[in-house]
Amino acid sequence: MSFFRALNRNLPYIRQQFGALLGNTSASVKTICGIVLFSYCLSYSENAVKIISVTPGLLMPPAFWLWTAFTFCFLEIYFWEVIIDIVTVGLCGKLIEPLWGQMEMMSFFAIVNFGVAVITTIFYLILFAFTSNDELLFEVHIHGLAGYLAGVSVAVKQIMPDLVIVKTPLGKLSNRNVPLTAFFGSLVCWLIGLLDGTYPTMFLSGLIVSWIYLRFYQKHSNGTRGDMADYFNFASFFPNVIQPPVHVISNSIYSILVKIGLCRKVVRKYDIANPTGVMIVPGIEQQDVERRRQIALKALSERLSKYQQDKQPLLPKSTKDLKPDLLSNTPTQPPAPSHVPPATSSSQELKTVIVDDVNNGASTSFMPPPTIL
Structure with a gap:
């Protein structure tokens, strides 16, 4: 009862904050938030959960419930997950949509969620092949925006510069570490019973699908596709200590995908006229150049401040x-040159x-x- 009383007292403030979050956003963002709220009301019906969610045994033939691959993302069972989904979608409308445009943001939303449905279903089919447990096919229901949350974290890593979010005793946490940190956080929440087992699987699937799309297939306004910059490679998601072996594994997989035609080979151009030999990587737009400029300015300011602290003279x-x-x-004053006329005693x-x-x-x-x- 005390929880509901506290909720009623803070309800005007919560309504005000949500209004500020969703204000000046596109109709698509508001539509997604509205459908998520409506689907939460349907979550109290078991039949509705079964019809809306992706069930691995029903998505594949002979049932072939293909519509669930497009509806599962709007259904949440817990209200706190609904709040997280609305906040994330609202932030996408404020941060990502002005850079990408409404159509690109909706395409990213649809591609990531559809890919999450397919990859998560394949994962449970593989588990069924090893365990022969029928519950993995017909009792597991895949639903929610966990995969899209992972995709948003990857997009933020691509768009924003490498900024320190919080400093911990174990080290600094920047937006470069957010995707992998959130995935391990979901694993911990699943182990202690706060999340369903499908949540970490969906989150990891969203990381993979969103990175592949942004890395190789996203179309830019200058006619290029993807983002082949070195700061956005797959190993950059991991700590610096384990990046070398991840580089070897990811490059091997990439070479195989290039040979079978699923990925295109990177073509790097060098400006010969420039004496510095600047390398031009396709898929870099104005916001990427601005982000690199901000990173360089930040690194330069940190080095200058450190140098001033270490070498500041005491006068x-x-x-x-x-x-x-x-x-x-x-030492005494040296004699004045002979060609200079004598000056006054004061000078x-x-x-x-x-x-x-x-x-x-x-x-x-x-x-x-x-x-x-």
């Missing part, structure tokens, strides 16, 4: 702070600025040149 405020032996060792008084280097204990002197009238 004495006056000659009273200097040691007597340093003052006695100050001949030159000031000597002595800088005491605290790092090596050496003293240097700087003498301004004589005034030429």
Whole structure:
């Protein structure tokens, strides 16, 4: 009862935040959120869950329930999953849709979810082939936007620069680590009983499908397809320690897919006229150039701040702070050149600025040149 009372008190604030999230978004985003809310009401009916969800034994022949591959993504059983789905779709409308456009965002939504349905079904068919357990075919119901959440995390990794989200005792967590971290988090939640067993499988399927689409097949406004940049390769999702073996495995699989015609071979161009030998990778648009510029500026600012902290000289405020032996060792003024006319007595008084280097204990002197009238 206390939960519902707290919910009623915070209901106006929650409504206000959702209104701000979904405000100024396209009709497609609002439609997806509305269907998710309506499907949650249908989740209390077992027949509706069976009809809307993907059941591995019914998606394949002879039943052939193909429509479930397009409806399963709108059904959630738990209300907190509905909230996460609405927030994610709303953020996509704010962040991704202005860059891609409404049609590309809807295409990404449909491709990722359909691929998740197919790959997850194949996974349970393989499990059935090893275990001969009929429950894996007819008692498992695949539903929800877990695969699309994984796809959004991959898209954010591609669009946004490598920014540090939070600092932990184990290291820094950036948006580059979000997809794999979220997958292992779903595994932990499944082990402790907070999520169904289909959730980690759908999430991993969404990671694979979304990366393949964005890497090789997404069409850009300049006529190119995919994003073949080095920062978006498959090994970049993993920590730096295990990236070399992942590189070997992923490159081997990629070579096989190129030979059978499922993937295209990367054609890299070099600007010979440029003395730096800049490599041009197809599939890079203006937002990618801007992202690289932001990454370079961030790295440069960090290096400059670190250098200033390490090499900042300490200047004495006056000659009273200097040691007597340093003052006695100050070199005298060199004679003025013969071709320079003699100056007044006031202009001949030159000031000597002595800088005491605290790092090596050496003293240097700087003498301004004589005034030429």
